[in-house]
Amino acid sequence: MAELLVVLIFAATSTVAWALNVTILRLGVPRLGALGADVLECLGFGVIFLTANVGVGMLTVFLLRGVTSWFVTLYVFVDVILVPVSFVQGVALFCWRRQSGTSHEVPVVRL
Amino acid sequence: MSARTGLVVVRLLGAGVLGVVLAVFTPLPNRLADYARVAPRLDAADAIVVLGGGVHPDGTLSCEALHRATRGLVLYHQGLAPLVAFSGAGSRGGPVEAEVYSRLARDLQIPPEAIVTVSGGRTTHEEAVALAEVLRPRRVHRILLVTNSLHLTRAAGAFEKAGFQVAPAPTDVVPTSVRGAQERLALLRQVALEVAARTFYRLAGYL
Numbered sequence: 001m002a003e004l005l006v007v008l009i010f011a012a013t014s015t016v017a018w019a020l021n022v023t024i025l026r027l028g029v030p031r032l033g034a035l036g037a038d039v040l041e042c043l044g045f046g047v048i049f050l051t052a053n054v055g056v057g058m059l060t061v062f063l064l065r066g067v068t069s070w071f072v073t074l075y076v077f078v079d080v081i082l083v084p085v086s087f088v089q090g091v092a093l094f095c096w097r098r099q100s101g102t103s104h105e106v107p108v109v110r111l
Numbered sequence: 112m113s114a115r116t117g118l119v120v121v122r123l124l125g126a127g128v129l130g131v132v133l134a135v136f137t138p139l140p141n142r143l144a145d146y147a148r149v150a151p152r153l154d155a156a157d158a159i160v161v162l163g164g165g166v167h168p169d170g171t172l173s174c175e176a177l178h179r180a181t182r183g184l185v186l187y188h189q190g191l192a193p194l195v196a197f198s199g200a201g202s203r204g205g206p207v208e209a210e211v212y213s214r215l216a217r218d219l220q221i222p223p224e225a226i227v228t229v230s231g232g233r234t235t236h237e238e239a240v241a242l243a244e245v246l247r248p249r250r251v252h253r254i255l256l257v258t259n260s261l262h263l264t265r266a267a268g269a270f271e272k273a274g275f276q277v278a279p280a281p282t283d284v285v286p287t288s289v290r291g292a293q294e295r296l297a298l299l300r301q302v303a304l305e306v307a308a309r310t311f312y313r314l315a316g317y318l
């Protein structure tokens with residue numbers, strides 16, 4: 001049940017943020033479908049960067065082990081820190097695409 | 112692949128992330144860990160083998176290593192084997208884990224002649240090979256293998272490949288009954304890492 005409380009808090013803060021954006025910042029109301037697609041796109045780019053970081057990292061480790069006498073543990077590239085860093089890379093790519101016009105804008109309805 | 116298809120794939124990956132986030136609010140990670148872990152089978156053996164779990168640069172054992180050492184020493188005191196083999200390499204200029212294990216064992220009244228240290232292995236596969244070189248000449252065939260319950264499937268496979276008969280003696284440091292989202296996420300990560308490692312070991316022919 002404690003987990004449910006956490007989910008409820010997420011829902012509450014999201015609703016408050018939505019209300020503040022519409023009433024105080026006077027942002028348009030986004031279409032939820034398009035907004036969700038953007039969120040998924042952002043996360044998806046993060047997954048791609050995470051996969052690339054782990055994959056390239058492991059290949060580098062094997063290369064170092066094979067070519068030099070230096071032993072680097074594979075655990076370096078399964079560190080939790082790779083997750084937020086990769087998702088920052090994903091967000092950066094998403095923003096870049098948005099600024100260069102290659103990604104669609106979320107349609108909004110002005111109140 | 113067209114740009115539109117690529118975007119669909121990217122969004123599906125994103126949906127996968129949301130799926131993982133939602134899963135940690137459910138008992139799914141616990142069920143997966145229960146499925147992936149190995150149950151103990153504590154029979155008499157020729158030796159107890161304690162795998163390396165990590166040592167800090169100041170010479171203190173990591174929590175994981177301490178659990179493994181404790182488990183191995185308890186099994187020895189229960190009379191399940193006449194020999195305890197400690198495995199664990201050292202980093203450049205740093206402490207050698209097997210020696211740290213050995214000191215702890217002697218401090219806890221294990222006779223020196225019952226202790227074997229092997230510091231040649233930096234991975235589970237290397238540990239299996241290094242321990243086989245040391246233990247097989249001592250006529251050690253059947254071992255009680257001590258590591259955490261998720262690691263044990265891969266470790267047992269590697270040691271069987273090295274010629275040992277393995278009886279699993281897992282530590283209980285993978286609590287599969289955890290309840291909070293953060294702990295379930297950590298559990299899910301451990302399971303995912305172990306599944307990836309098992310796949311790699313199979314592909315590399317270590318199992």
